[in-house]
Amino acid sequence: MRRWLREPLLHFAILGTLLFGLYGWLRAGAQISPDEIVVARGQLQSLQAQFQRTRQRAPTPDELQGLVDGWVREEIFYREGVAMGLDRDDPVVRRRVAQKLEFLVDGVAPSQPTSAELQAWLDDNADKYPIEARYTLRQIYFDAARHGASLGADVAAARRALEAGHNPPGDPTLLPPVVERMAVPEVKRVFGQEFAEALSALPVDRWQGPLRSTFGVHLVMLSAIEPARRAALDEVRAQVERDVVQARTADIGATHYKKLRARYVVRIDASGTALQ
């Protein structure tokens, strides 16, 4: 009798019966057999909402029936397809499922950074948030081709006239005669690199030149320089906050992958490929 009780086959049979019983009981609780399709109210609402978004109106009863029939048809095909294993080794399904997992991880909200944390980030990455120098100036343009050999003399004469308080016209141009608080990158875009670089060395409130640009020659009076400086947190708070949150989200993603990756052993058969 005792030996009979210690028989592993008996344990197996009893445990098996219990397990199947429990399984059957749980399944009965869910009240869905494998061949049953339930179009839940939430699903129906979602179909309706989708229709409403595209057509800007609610579906008629006939249209709603059509939507439900279409959904049921898709569900059946989906189940049959999965049962046949059509989802395996399919690059589109594979990418989509992987993507959904990534979305789930991306959706994990990182902790909201405090002001001190934002300031620390700004201090570490000051060069990413430059406040560029700005120039306010007047300029008079001379087209080199128009003046030929007398260019130097003409520009010098114009400069003397300016210093004597006159208003020599220079040559007509589409370039702006007056520039108000223009940031350096914009100055570079409008007048070219050479001109923008020459400005930084000029004294204020005196006619200077000739300065060369990509267009010709200019006389320039700088009236105000706002030097380049590091941004204060309040000037770039929104941008810093976005960058910190983005960096934290990326961190969560990387940590999550690292954790998952540690659970796998990867073997690569590199024979016959360029892989080292």
Next chain:
Amino acid sequence: MPATVGYAKGVPMGGDLSTAPSGRTPTFLVAALKDSIGANLDRIQIVKGWLDKDGKTQERVYDVAVSGGRTIDADGRCKTPVGNTVDVANATWTNTIGGPELIAVWKDPQFDASQRAFYYARVIEIPTPRWTAYDAKRFGTKPLPGTAMTLQERAYTAPIWYTP
């Protein structure tokens, strides 16, 4: 600024020019400034398009502003090319020809007040190395025979529609 005058008194590019007062011809004001990092300008052209008596499309190109003191002939074309400074081997060019900006006021010598037409402008740069020249220089390759190694970049405007 020419643009201020144009917007205040005229129809901007992309706009409709309705019936002309009898005996009057529309005047086009066109101006172009080169790109501050780009090549000088060769010329500005205005392209006119219309339908002839048989309903066929017709086009005609007029040079309206040219750089370097060249002349525009009575037929509306400048026959003197701007020249070419491109060094294909080094994929470079110099802005020693052409002009930094061009501006012109132009009237259509063949204007017909009863005929619908469109006019658009295109601005042509002096010759510069084509991407094939940059590639050949960068990778040290020899281009296939017949490969174009220079080109003249162009920008064009939206048309003005004359709609009597």
